[in-house]
Amino acid sequence: MAMHKNRLLFTKSGRACYISHLDLMATFQRAFLRSGVEIWQTEGFNRHVFVSIALPLSLGYSSDCEILEFNLESPFSFDEVVERLNRALPEGIHVRECYEAKIPCKKIVDLDWTVTLEYDDGVPTAAPAALRELLGRESCVIQKKSKKAKKGYTELDIIPMVKSWSLEEQPDKLIFSARLAAQNPGLNPALIIDTLAAETPAAKPDFVRCHRNEVYGEGGVVFR
Amino acid sequence: MDPKLERILLRVQKPARYTGGEYNEIIKDKAEVDTRFAFCFPDTYEIGMSNLGLRILYGVINEMKGVWCERCFAPWGDMEDELRKANLPLYALESGDPLSEFDMVGFSLGYEMAYTNVLNMLDLGGIPLHSDQRGEDDPIVVAGGTCAYNGEPLADFIDLFILGEGEEVNCELIELYRQVKREGGNRLAFLERAAQIQGIYVPAFYDVTYNADGTIHTITPTHGAPPLVTKRIVRDMDKSYYPTHTIVPSTEIVHDRVMLEVFRGCIRGCRFCQAGYCYRPVRPKSVKTLVEQGIESCKDSGYQEVTLSSLSSSDYRGLEAVCDGLLDYCEPRNINLNLPSLRADGFSMSLMQRLQRSRKSSITFAPEAGTQRLRDAINKNVTEEDLLKSCQTVFEGGCSAVKLYFMLGLPTETDEDVLGIADLAQKVYWTWRNHAASRARGVRITISTSFFVPKPFTPFQWEEQISMEEYQRRVDLLRGAIHNKSIQYNWHETDTSYIEAVLARGDRRLGRALEEVWRTGGKMDSWSDYFSFQRWMDAFAATGTDPDFYARRERTRCEVLPWSMIDVGVRPDYLWQEREQAYKSVITPDCRVKCMGCGAAKLIPGGVCDEDRR
Ligand code: SF4
Numbered sequence: 061m062a063m064h065k066n067r068l069l070f071t072k073s074g075r076a077c078y079i080s081h082l083d084l085m086a087t088f089q090r091a092f093l094r095s096g097v098e099i100w101q102t103e104g105f106n107r108h109v110f111v112s113i114a115l116p117l118s119l120g121y122s123s124d125c126e127i128l129e130f131n132l133e134s135p136f137s138f139d140e141v142v143e144r145l146n147r148a149l150p151e152g153i154h155v156r157e158c159y160e161a162k163i164p165c166k167k168i169v170d171l172d173w174t175v176t177l178e179y180d181d182g183v184p185t186a187a188p189a190a191l192r193e194l195l196g197r198e199s200c201v202i203q204k205k206s207k208k209a210k211k212g213y214t215e216l217d218i219i220p221m222v223k224s225w226s227l228e229e230q231p232d233k234l235i236f237s238a239r240l241a242a243q244n245p246g247l248n249p250a251l252i253i254d255t256l257a258a259e260t261p262a263a264k265p266d267f268v269r270c271h272r273n274e275v276y277g278e279g280g281v282v283f284r
Numbered sequence: 285m286d287p288k289l290e291r292i293l294l295r296v297q298k299p300a301r302y303t304g305g306e307y308n309e310i311i312k313d314k315a316e317v318d319t320r321f322a323f324c325f326p327d328t329y330e331i332g333m334s335n336l337g338l339r340i341l342y343g344v345i346n347e348m349k350g351v352w353c354e355r356c357f358a359p360w361g362d363m364e365d366e367l368r369k370a371n372l373p374l375y376a377l378e379s380g381d382p383l384s385e386f387d388m389v390g391f392s393l394g395y396e397m398a399y400t401n402v403l404n405m406l407d408l409g410g411i412p413l414h415s416d417q418r419g420e421d422d423p424i425v426v427a428g429g430t431c432a433y434n435g436e437p438l439a440d441f442i443d444l445f446i447l448g449e450g451e452e453v454n455c456e457l458i459e460l461y462r463q464v465k466r467e468g469g470n471r472l473a474f475l476e477r478a479a480q481i482q483g484i485y486v487p488a489f490y491d492v493t494y495n496a497d498g499t500i501h502t503i504t505p506t507h508g509a510p511p512l513v514t515k516r517i518v519r520d521m522d523k524s525y526y527p528t529h530t531i532v533p534s535t536e537i538v539h540d541r542v543m544l545e546v547f548r549g550c551i552r553g554c555r556f557c558q559a560g561y562c563y564r565p566v567r568p569k570s571v572k573t574l575v576e577q578g579i580e581s582c583k584d585s586g587y588q589e590v591t592l593s594s595l596s597s598s599d600y601r602g603l604e605a606v607c608d609g610l611l612d613y614c615e616p617r618n619i620n621l622n623l624p625s626l627r628a629d630g631f632s633m634s635l636m637q638r639l640q641r642s643r644k645s646s647i648t649f650a651p652e653a654g655t656q657r658l659r660d661a662i663n664k665n666v667t668e669e670d671l672l673k674s675c676q677t678v679f680e681g682g683c684s685a686v687k688l689y690f691m692l693g694l695p696t697e698t699d700e701d702v703l704g705i706a707d708l709a710q711k712v713y714w715t716w717r718n719h720a721a722s723r724a725r726g727v728r729i730t731i732s733t734s735f736f737v738p739k740p741f742t743p744f745q746w747e748e749q750i751s752m753e754e755y756q757r758r759v760d761l762l763r764g765a766i767h768n769k770s771i772q773y774n775w776h777e778t779d780t781s782y783i784e785a786v787l788a789r790g791d792r793r794l795g796r797a798l799e800e801v802w803r804t805g806g807k808m809d810s811w812s813d814y815f816s817f818q819r820w821m822d823a824f825a826a827t828g829t830d831p832d833f834y835a836r837r838e839r840t841r842c843e844v845l846p847w848s849m850i851d852v853g854v855r856p857d858y859l860w861q862e863r864e865q866a867y868k869s870v871i872t873p874d875c876r877v878k879c880m881g882c883g884a885a886k887l888i889p890g891g892v893c894d895e896d897r898r
């Protein structure tokens with residue numbers, strides 16, 4: 061399909077983190093309909109307003125940089141679209157920007173993440189060391205569940221997909237910031253933490269929060 | 285959000301059920317709220333949010349200044365386990381506060397099989413289970429909905445029942461609560477004064493004594509409560525609240541669409557139908573109101589489907605005008621208009637065909653009984669001719685699937701009536717053979733039978749339910765009579781219908797059994813994932829309860845029924861008269877053809893029901 065003309069950059073936070081990818085699309089479809097901003101509808105038997113969200117976010121994650129594609133068919137200015145949509149969206153979904161799409165979404169290369177590892181009884185000493193050791197390796201091949209693969213999983217070396225990272229230690233949490241491959245294949249930060257916990261059970265956090273900060277295209281340029 | 289809750293949510297299925305935060309959710313500043321009401325729906329979020337009554341009451345109560353109404357649904361098993369493990373109480377979605385912190389907690393009782401969920405939700409919410417265990421700091425627990433007309437099995441657990449339509453009475457009740465609180469009155473004072481409001485039934489204020497044979501001897505009001513509690517109705521539907529501005533869930537629910545109520549009540553008196561009698565008399569909305577509300581609701585929600593949800597929408601006089609008005613708005617915007625409860629008559633069929641821009645591939649009819657004699661006995665005014673004509677119309681239009689709903693075990697039913705179902709299905713098949721637009725694709729005729737449950741406030745309230753073995757025999761008889769591969773037969777399981785029959789006409793002594801079912805793990809009993817017949821039978825045995833006493837016993841005319849202190853408008857002697865007509869297979873004209881003086885007219889000022897006769 062041809063590239064869609066317009067994009068929204070939106071945030072997902074708080075209670076909205078629990079809206080699944082499919083439900084989020086329905087939520088946007090209805091939000092467009094109630095906002096009065098007309099957008100392109102699919103043709104045929106079951107017509108509906110068309111929206112597409114790039115790089116589905118896992119349930120429970122928050123983000124500052126989600127991208128939704130659509131084709132505007134109203135005379136509204138981009139600012140007005142933003143304003144109207146924000147009035148029509150549920151709590152926790154907030155449109156930052158509406159603009160014309162210039163580069164196709166398949167050119168997205170990396171995502172910046174903040175991953176917070178929470179430890180109720182304080183960070184175990186083993187944890188930061190183990191994480192550093194893991195990320196310092198030349199290679200780390202893990203098995204990733206896959207419905208398509210015959211064996212039920214595929215093998216994936218996660219190290220080349222970690223482009224850069226840093227680690228901040230606090231008494232009861234580790235804040236792991238990383239730039240990870242976005243697609244083909246992408247690396248979900250949970251995979252790194254799962255690998256850490258499997259290799260070093262003492263380093264297993266009580267809870268992990270994942271937040272997407274920014275999207276990058278080719279050459280490390282912010283993607284819009 | 286509670287950090288403990290955050291952790292749980294990612295471990296359960298469909299967490300969006302438990303978060304709230306949807307579009308149009310109402311959040312109030314606690315500093316400006318003096319009374320908090322938790323509307324509890326004893327089933328899942330997806331089912332509860334599809335209930336129009338919930339949306340109406342949520343809106344009505346939240347229109348009151350200083351009052352905040354929130355929502356709470358029954359958690360699925362995985363969530364319940366997590367809540368209990370984390371020691372978290374069941375909470376309302378808006379604020380996240382536990383049910384125990386509310387002033388009032390109100391349950392909507394739509395079906396008997398949700399009763400165990402009521403107990404489970406009270407327990408999860410940190411509220412003492414029994415009314416008489418609740419202290420001054422505990423919420424007042426109220427319940428309304430169709431099952432509240434005979435809420436006796438829940439009498440130990442509910443402080444007061446709201447009978448009839450809650451739009452006005454809920455607000456009156458809350459106002460009274462605030463007043464009593466201001467005056468420094470206690471729980472008892474509130475309940476005593478609440479019992480004086482029309483439509484409020486406080487079970488603790490009625491003493492029930494029993495005869496040696498287990499039937500009720502007398503029901504005596506105490507604390508100044510009235511001997512007969514009359515239900516409340518909304519008199520003017522045009523002036524009543526309708527939620528055009530309502531919550532749009534962020535996750536898929538059962539009915540993701542605008543629900544328009546063309547009227548309350550039903551003009552027909554099908555003799556098995558509790559809703560038909562309990563919601564009398566019929567009160568329509570005007571065409572103008574409906575079109576306005578429909579358009580407004582579409583704009584506000586972004587829904588692309590409108591459905592007319594009333595008991596028998598095709599009886600609405602202005603149906604065509606409403607459809608025209610709505611179509612003018614809907615068609616250019618690709619919004620679908622649906623009429624779910626259609627009668628098998630020519631008018632409805634032509635209307636349906638106009639509405640269906642994309643042809644419906646399947647259509648449903650509910651003749652309920654297989655022969656004209658039995659249809660007359662139950663006063664289901666559908667003739668074979670109407671049904672076959674309607675089928676002809678839809679087959680000619682290209683439809684290739686018909687679903688037919690029946691009940692087995694109806695009073696006076698004989699084997700001939702059972703076999704009549706197979707005959708009727710075969711006739712539908714021949715209609716298809718003769719009239720199908722194309723026979724290439726074949727036809728699918730599906731027969732479903734449910735197991736008849738006699739309900740209070742119907743002419744069949746005195747009947748016994750047939751035994752489960754007998755139901756099964758009739759199922760087998762019918763199965764044996766179907767020889768056509770295009771006709772498929774589905775029948776409901778007997779177990780749930782039997783338990784439903786016990787509860788529907790139960791008295792307050794069933795409370796112990798209900799509690800035992802819950803204590804031994806009973807919940808979500810309307811879901812086959814959870815329902816256990818054995819658990820119920822064990823609980824009956826453990827509490828010395830004879831379930832057949834409730835389900836399988838014919839009552840005499842003079843027996844004091846457990847719900848005889850409740851007045852739905854229709855007089856018991858009218859119901860008895862209808863029962864006699866049923867035994868003679870004599871039909872009763874509908875309210876529009878002729879008023880039979882059932883008693884419900886007294887609820888309307890001027891004492892005449894139908895708008896045209898006034
Ligand atoms: S038409 Fe009959 S079955 Fe339907 S709601 Fe009315 S009385 Fe009940």
Ligand code: SF4
Nearest residue numbers: 875879880882885893
């Ligand atoms: S009083 Fe007459 S018109 Fe009114 S509900 Fe009863 S039978 Fe129908």
